[in-house]
Amino acid sequence: MNLKEFAHRIGLSPTTVSRALNGYPEVSERTRRKVLESAERLGYTPNSRAARLATGRAMTIGHILPLSKEHEMVNPIFSDFIAGAGEQYSKSGYDLSLSVVRDEEEAEAYRDLATRGVVDGVVIHGPKVEDPRIRLLRDLDLPFVVHGRSSQAHGEYNWVDVNNRRAFSRATEFLLDLGHRRIGLINGLDGMDFATRRLNGYGDALAARGIARDPDLVFSGEMTENYGFATTMQMLGSQNPPTAILISSIIPAMGARRALHDLGIGLGDEVSIVIHDDDLSYFRNEGDVPIFTATRSSVREAGRLCADILLDSIRGAQEERRHVLLEADLTLGQSTGPAPAMRHLLERGRAEALRRPHTLT
Amino acid sequence: MNLKEFAHRIGLSPTTVSRALNGYPEVSERTRRKVLESAERLGYTPNSRAARLATGRAMTIGHILPLSKEHEMVNPIFSDFIAGAGEQYSKSGYDLSLSVVRDEEEAEAYRDLATRGVVDGVVIHGPKVEDPRIRLLRDLDLPFVVHGRSSQAHGEYNWVDVNNRRAFSRATEFLLDLGHRRIGLINGLDGMDFATRRLNGYGDALAARGIARDPDLVFSGEMTENYGFATTMQMLGSQNPPTAILISSIIPAMGARRALHDLGIGLGDEVSIVIHDDDLSYFRNEGDVPIFTATRSSVREAGRLCADILLDSIRGAQEERRHVLLEADLTLGQSTGPAPAMRHLLERGRAEALRRPHTLT
DNA sequence: TTCATCGTTCAAAGCGATTTCAAGTTTCGC
DNA sequence: GCGAAACTTGAAATCGCTTTGAACGATGAA
Numbered sequence: 001m002n003l004k005e006f007a008h009r010i011g012l013s014p015t016t017v018s019r020a021l022n023g024y025p026e027v028s029e030r031t032r033r034k035v036l037e038s039a040e041r042l043g044y045t046p047n048s049r050a051a052r053l054a055t056g057r058a059m060t061i062g063h064i065l066p067l068s069k070e071h072e073m074v075n076p077i078f079s080d081f082i083a084g085a086g087e088q089y090s091k092s093g094y095d096l097s098l099s100v101v102r103d104e105e106e107a108e109a110y111r112d113l114a115t116r117g118v119v120d121g122v123v124i125h126g127p128k129v130e131d132p133r134i135r136l137l138r139d140l141d142l143p144f145v146v147h148g149r150s151s152q153a154h155g156e157y158n159w160v161d162v163n164n165r166r167a168f169s170r171a172t173e174f175l176l177d178l179g180h181r182r183i184g185l186i187n188g189l190d191g192m193d194f195a196t197r198r199l200n201g202y203g204d205a206l207a208a209r210g211i212a213r214d215p216d217l218v219f220s221g222e223m224t225e226n227y228g229f230a231t232t233m234q235m236l237g238s239q240n241p242p243t244a245i246l247i248s249s250i251i252p253a254m255g256a257r258r259a260l261h262d263l264g265i266g267l268g269d270e271v272s273i274v275i276h277d278d279d280l281s282y283f284r285n286e287g288d289v290p291i292f293t294a295t296r297s298s299v300r301e302a303g304r305l306c307a308d309i310l311l312d313s314i315r316g317a318q319e320e321r322r323h324v325l326l327e328a329d330l331t332l333g334q335s336t337g338p339a340p341a342m343r344h345l346l347e348r349g350r351a352e353a354l355r356r357p358h359t360l361t
Numbered sequence: 362m363n364l365k366e367f368a369h370r371i372g373l374s375p376t377t378v379s380r381a382l383n384g385y386p387e388v389s390e391r392t393r394r395k396v397l398e399s400a401e402r403l404g405y406t407p408n409s410r411a412a413r414l415a416t417g418r419a420m421t422i423g424h425i426l427p428l429s430k431e432h433e434m435v436n437p438i439f440s441d442f443i444a445g446a447g448e449q450y451s452k453s454g455y456d457l458s459l460s461v462v463r464d465e466e467e468a469e470a471y472r473d474l475a476t477r478g479v480v481d482g483v484v485i486h487g488p489k490v491e492d493p494r495i496r497l498l499r500d501l502d503l504p505f506v507v508h509g510r511s512s513q514a515h516g517e518y519n520w521v522d523v524n525n526r527r528a529f530s531r532a533t534e535f536l537l538d539l540g541h542r543r544i545g546l547i548n549g550l551d552g553m554d555f556a557t558r559r560l561n562g563y564g565d566a567l568a569a570r571g572i573a574r575d576p577d578l579v580f581s582g583e584m585t586e587n588y589g590f591a592t593t594m595q596m597l598g599s600q601n602p603p604t605a606i607l608i609s610s611i612i613p614a615m616g617a618r619r620a621l622h623d624l625g626i627g628l629g630d631e632v633s634i635v636i637h638d639d640d641l642s643y644f645r646n647e648g649d650v651p652i653f654t655a656t657r658s659s660v661r662e663a664g665r666l667c668a669d670i671l672l673d674s675i676r677g678a679q680e681e682r683r684h685v686l687l688e689a690d691l692t693l694g695q696s697t698g699p700a701p702a703m704r705h706l707l708e709r710g711r712a713e714a715l716r717r718p719h720t721l722t
Numbered sequence: 723t724t725c726a727t728c729g730t731t732c733a734a735a736g737c738g739a740t741t742t743c744a745a746g747t748t749t750c751g752c
Numbered sequence: 753g754c755g756a757a758a759c760t761t762g763a764a765a766t767c768g769c770t771t772t773g774a775a776c777g778a779t780g781a782a
Contacts, residue, residue, distance in 0.1 A: 002768055013732045018770060028730065045476040049413045050768035053737050058410065060458075067444060073642035079440040083428060086461025095479060097421075098457045100447025115406040117738095118456060224643045251643055254615050258652070261622050281434035282585045282612055291619070363738055374762045379740060389760060411738035414767050478768095 006044040010035065021046060060095040061085075061310060062119035064110065066103035073222055075126065076251055077278045077299045081147065084303025085123065092311050094120075107136055114140040121314045123147060123306055127193045145310040147302060148193050156321040158313060160305045164194050164276075167295035167328040168201030171246055171274045174293075174330060176209055179339035180244040180272060184217040184235050186228060186256065188248045195220055198248060198276070217242050228252025232259035236271070243339045244272040250283050253292060272336040276328070290333035297328040367405040371396065382407060421456040422446075422671060423480035425471065427464035434583055436487065437612055438639045438660045442508065445664025446484065453672050455481075468497055475501040482675045484508060484667055488554045506671040508663060509554050517682040519674060521666045525555050525637075528656035528689040529562030529607065532635045535654075535691060536605045537570055540700035541633060545578040545596050545603040547589055547613055556581055559609060559637070578603050589613025593620035597632070604700045605633040611644050614653060633697040637689065651694035658689040 007014040012035065020027045020035035027035075039045070052058055063085075065078065086096050097119055101109045110133065113119045121143035124133050130152035137144045138155070145158035175183050185202050188195035199220075203213050216238060219231040228247060235242055236259065247253045253275045260267050267273060277285045277294035285292050309322050368375040373396065381388045381396035388396075400406070413419055424446075426439065447457050458480055462470045471494065474480045482504035485494050491513035498505045499516070506519035536544050546563050549556035560581075564574050577599060580592040589608060596603055597620065608614040614636045621628050628634060638646045638655035646653050670683050 003770095004768075014769080015732055015734095015771080016730080019731095022770085024771095026730065031730080043476070045473070047768055048477040048479045049410070049417075049419060050737090051770075052410045053414045053739080054768075054770040056410075056737070056770095065444065065447065067448070074440040074444045076437070076440070076641075076643045079435040079437070082459065083426065083435045083461055086426065086459060087428070090461055096459045096461070098443065098447060098459050100444055100451055100457070112406070115404070116409040118409045222643075224645065226645060226647065258618070280437075282437045282583075284585065284587060286587065364740095365738075375739080376741080376762055376764095377760080380761090383740085385741095387760065392760080408738055411767095412740075414769085415738075415740040417740095417767070 001042065001044050003044075003046065006039070006042060009042065010038045018046075056117075058118050058120050059093060060097050060119045061089055061307070062097045062099065062110075062113045062122040063125070064099045064101060064106060064113075064122065065125075066101055066106045066109075068103040073224065076223075076249075076280065078125070080278065080280050080300045081125070081303040081306075083281070084298075084300035085307040086303075088304050088307035088311065094311065107132065110136055110142070111140060114142045121145075121310050123310065127153075128191050129193050129196050131193070143310060143314050145306045145313070147306050150193055151196065158309050158321050158323070160302050160309065160324040160326070162194070162297045162302070162326045162328050164197035164328075165201035165204070167276060167297070167330075168198040168246065169205040170201075170330055171276075171293075171295050172202050172205035173208075175244045175246070175272060175274060175336070176205065176211075178244075178272065178336065179341055180242075181211060181339065181341075182214070182217065182240065182242040182244070184231075184242040184245040185219065186231050186245060186247045186252055187218065187220045188223055190220040195248065198246075202246060216240075223249045223252050225251055225255040225258075228255025229259045230255070232256040233263075236260075236263055236265065242271070243341075244274070244336070247273060247275045250275055250277055250280065250285060250292070250294075268335045268337045270340065272339075274336060277331075285331075285333065290331055291335060293331065293333040293336040295328035295330050297326050302326065362403065362405050364405075364407065367400070367403065370403065371399045379407075417478075419479050419481050420454060421458050421480045422450055422668070423458045423460065423471075423474045423483040424486070425467060425474075425483065426459060426461045426486075427467045427470075428461065429464040434585065437584075437610075438641065439486070441639065441641050441661045442486070442664040442667075444642070445659075445661035446668040447664075449665050449668035449672065455672065468493065471497055471503070472501060475503045482506075482671050484671065488514075489552050490554050490557050492554070504671060504675050506667045506674070508667050511554055512557065519670050519682050519684070521663050521670065521685040521687070523555070523658040523663070523687045523689050525558035525689075526562035526565070528637060528658070528691075529559040530566040531562075531691055532607055532637075532654075532656050533563050533566035534569075536607070536633060536635060536697070536700075537566065537572075539605075539633065539697065540702055541603075541605040542572060542700065542702075543575070543578065543601065543603040543605070545592075545606040546580065547592050547606060547608045547617065548579065548581045549584055549609045551581040556609065559607075563607060577601075584610045584613045586612055586616040586619075589616025590620045591616070593617040594624075597621075597624055597626065603632070604702075605635070605697070608634060608636045611636055611638055611641065611646060611653070611655075629696045629698045631701065633700070635697060638692075646692075646694065651692055652696060654692065654694040654697040656689035656691050658687050663687065 003014045003017060007017045016027055016031065017035055020032040089096050099109050124144055124146040127146050127148045127150040129150065131150035134150055134153045134157055147160055149159050149161045172183060187198055206213055217235060221227045245256060247256055253273060256273060257267060260271060265271050273292060275292045275294045277296040278299040279296055285294055305324050364375045364378060368378045377388055377392060378396050381393040450457050460470050474483065485505055485507040488507050488509045488511040490511065492511040495511055495514045495518055508521055510520050510522045533544060548559055567574055578596060582588045606617060608617055614634060617634060618628060621632060626632050634653060636653045636655045638657040639660040640657055646655055666685050
């Protein structure tokens, strides 16, 4: 049933019905109630295709999921992020459009979404240090929000990010406090903004204690389980292995744990691990004492925040760009302990060494 | 720029331009080339909102992601499935609409998609043994395809499923052949069709060897890492622990492995594990010898197949319903070995026992 | 009583494409 | 060279809604 017929059936004009349904103030309360009740009873729902053409609004937010040929993997945090964002879209009557494209076609995909008029705004995932998409979307005049940041991008834009630098410097400091001096870093792909910030946080903390960064202990790659396994194997098989490892996600951490087990090395006593935990719904690092010591920040919550900001900015509720910097809390788990050297000291009863670990050599 | 203006600029009527762009045969090749080239040059792209109203087609496929309050988790296979399906949609010029809703609102969400006219078809995820959505979509007259099956549903419908029963009976037989007699099953949520079929396959294989199913060895739940850990702990801590475990997904299998390690039990020698592997992109069970012995079937490929079938059925290319039953191959990994009892025999040199294991008691 | 005002309602003109139906132009056989 | 058939093109209707501008009746002030 279309508007015309519905309006006719209840003895009103399409104009009035439309206004009643869309909450315009010109219709009397009596009429509005009648319209709403009749719509319910007769099962009338406005056709969105027509409404979108008439209003010029798509009532849809776009997300683009690029798949690269080389490492064709879907980021495991994607689904949780989408769940968070999608929840908010639903509440506001927006739809979510997801485009899966080959990554060399990504720019074209944004352009396409914009010119075809199928979305009112988009979310940028996985920004690089220097990300051309920000410039592109500005040029297209399409509202957007970035999940993460792009350090080299100039100008203002909406973003929601974790304080990656702080999280990783804190985690590193924590390990240093435990006496660790050789600390590995299994990071995300080179060029990703978050990976760069995490590397910097790690580097800062080391530098603050006068420790040189050993390139043999730093890895970047796509965060699969196998990647965590392979890099951990490599580090622990080397001449001068680390006593602790920072890992950018719980997925490669599973691989790292597997490597430790295969090598018969104890997690938390012989080698410590601190991860960054996105709080994935199917992979919770929880329990009385969580498995991993972790810097945690819910990616689902980040999705919600991105959605809220983008919707606000589309509705024009606010002009200036918004930024949210989420602090990751450092939760203590079972995967960390004093460095072997430190343990040695402890065993000799010099417990205060742990309390002022930076006084150690 | 809209059609009218574009047509005017290149000295043609909107009619002709529309036809040229949409590949209708009535326009001469010369004109079509001119239109296509001008569109490229002037940057004209038809507005999809208008096209959708005019054609009555949404050129969009809907997916609904329900989140339950109790176990609010996003199925980890979701993103890989979507990646596969989305790939095909893009190729055919379709968009993908994703609705995130609370699970008690799921039926309403389908109804809404249908009456608002925003999708031309939908994919049903995670069907239950008796799934009301099939009836609902039939009533709504909305084309659909089910990823999985619904055993109790009557009538024909499109589906793409893994031969879960066969996969699990084969896996069980394989373990039986290795001499295992107490075999645990860590399954998906009760009521899910795939979980029921897997349970049946497991039960069939046991029955064929005259082994009674022990309810203490069968678990159903949402497939998180922690679930795998907890159930494994429980089984192995019991009076009469299993020597082998079947696990419905690689995620809980990670938890199971953690449990084994915590208990100091060797994986593959003391306790064997066979998993069902959806071949998730960020969690590949690969290598010269894969970590886990597994029944494998790519969920991404299933996504592609679902998309193809649904698109065909929307385009009316075919009337009858289509079914695809994917066979999962059983790949040998490092997580299985002869049962301890069997190992005993082997050590005594009775190697042929392994070759004809069903002759054993 | 009259007129201005306010609150409601409606007719009709969009939104920007597609598609029907009619008309104009070629092509081709005889 | 003519008429029919085959190609091409275009004018206008249509999709189902929103929204502008006008009209209507009721209300209240003068």
